[in-house]
Amino acid sequence: MPSTTVVVVTWRGREHITACLDALARQRPHRTLVVDNASDDGTAGLIAAHPSRPEVLRLPVNRGYAGGLAAALPTITTRYVAWLNDDAVPDDGWLAALEDALDATPDAAAATPSMLLADGSTQSVGVRLTADGHGADLVLAGREVFGFCGGAALLRRDAVERVGGVPAAFFCYYEDTDTAWRLRLAGYRVLSVGPARVHHRHGASTNPGSRPFHRWNERNRLLTLLRCAPAGTAVRELVRFAAITALLPLRRATPDAANFHVPLRVRVLLEVLVRLPVTVAQRWRIGRRATVDRRAVWREWAGR
Template identity: 40%
Template sequence: MSGARTPLAEPDRVPGPAPDVTVVVVAYDAADRVGACLDALRGQELGGLTMRVVVVDNASHDGTADVVARGYPEVHLVRSPVNTGFAGGNNLGLRTAGGPWVVLLNDDAIPEPGFVARLVGAISDAAHDVAAVNATVLLAARFRPARPGDSEGLLVHGPHGDYVADPAGEVRLVNTTGNVVRTDGYGVDRGWLEEHGRHAPDREVFGFCGAAVVLRRSALDVVGLFDDDFFMYYEDTDLSWRLRLAGFRVEHCPDAVVHHEHGASSRESSELFRFHDARNRLLVLVKDATPGLAARCLARFVLTTASIAVRRSQPAAHVRTRLRVLASCVRLAPRLLARRRAIGRSAAVSRADVERLLVRPSAEGPGTYRRVPSD
């Protein structure tokens, strides 16, 4: 059962004794931020664990690979000649990794000193069917409660109130404690924009977020790696869903904390984001969901696209993006359906049983996070 049949190829692994844990960081045009991530990894309190750091440079244009090579000679650097996206970049790193545990970490995430040891401790103490343990990912910015008259900067409307970014603020907001999938087919970050001190989630979560997670290598040997066709977004939801179908579970470690500069490498208002986010949501459903859920979500996307095109209720560029999404889904459909059949043949859990873990959309809807420029 695999994503895009990307094998865990032994010849690609780093020579020498395998460490207890390999940390994979995929970097793209990250010359101004990857150093902070790698400095924090240098400062990890490992408690006797052995750790190797692998950085995959995804054909950056800003000298990211040279920054890593000059400043961090202990890091194993993989230079990709092309940008393979988050999915393909992590696959390149995963194929180099030896040892039982692999940590994935975003290049714009700063781990606290005990992050790696706590994640590895959590998964090594967990039951063998736990394939992944997600960290607590907080937004890097600090916040204070909003006051009347606040109208610029980073403004947040969250489940617990409204906030403004403030370096002296005492409020930390959650980015994610794992991924959940809603009954309407959308994947969302659990805890998004909740106050950290008030977020008390269950230990188990539907899936992991690839920004900061430890994976059990033996589980990847069963289900395969990320699906290269996804490029970016929803690749972690797809892999989580496949793990669920194979009988594995995902948990969360509250004490393993990273601080994440959300959206540093791709802005959520961009066409790049809108295309991959919408398309990959549909691809996950085609591969992994029951026929009923997949068909309902695909039909809704088609009807909504037709409606906004006729009513001109959204900019023409958004309609063109949605049409590109549909065209790409049609192009990829034959191989996605072949992967779906392969997943179904080896599944240990039925698709219907996995879908019982999906959650209903919140009546309040997701929180909002926006930058408002000063005049």
């Protein structure tokens, strides 16, 4: 029996999913499960015709990357679950290297590979926690990192279930940082496995820099902090975000990036406030499961 189920979440992935599935067919034996987020561009036909015959979970609506992963998790019984973007093409030894790393490290719950961009430069070898609570890509790291890049990671299925699964309501972005936070709070480690390499068409499915991109990033960072970080840190960053939003109209010049547009930031704040009662309840449940103090995780990893 294979040790891993590789979950590929796709939405309108016709232009790139074939390369992803071709690469998966050359990996160590595993189960492939494609979650199709109601694609309407012919993606379903390409998946059905692929020689590897992947299993397919077709959702009636687009639930995003986080929602697709969450929908797949209850169907998985293998020891490991891999998260893989549909625009990622792993090298032949990718899965074997990640499985071997976790097999050899029982207290690690996740392994993250080297993700390379089209020009050969490194996009990520893991995720770091910035001093203000952002999850940011690392391009140089040792064996252990704070978190994993969700575009091509391997996780222990039982550990993910134990810490509450995948935050489906995030839609996309920060589902990996939030999960890494909860794994850290449960006492698990996260490994960076450089020899496991993945080539990533960054932004093929979403548009980095767009309004939805910044909305999901800003909202989900704040929700992650409210769910997982020390209370003082979470409140500080929420107040800071609100204060910057209030002061932006008074500044003579502001960056043109969408995350500095006041209407978008107000929408983010409203979405966070609407979710606040549920988020507080989730924070309580996360705290009940934790074996490591939130402040200890923050002290060890924030700003590194």
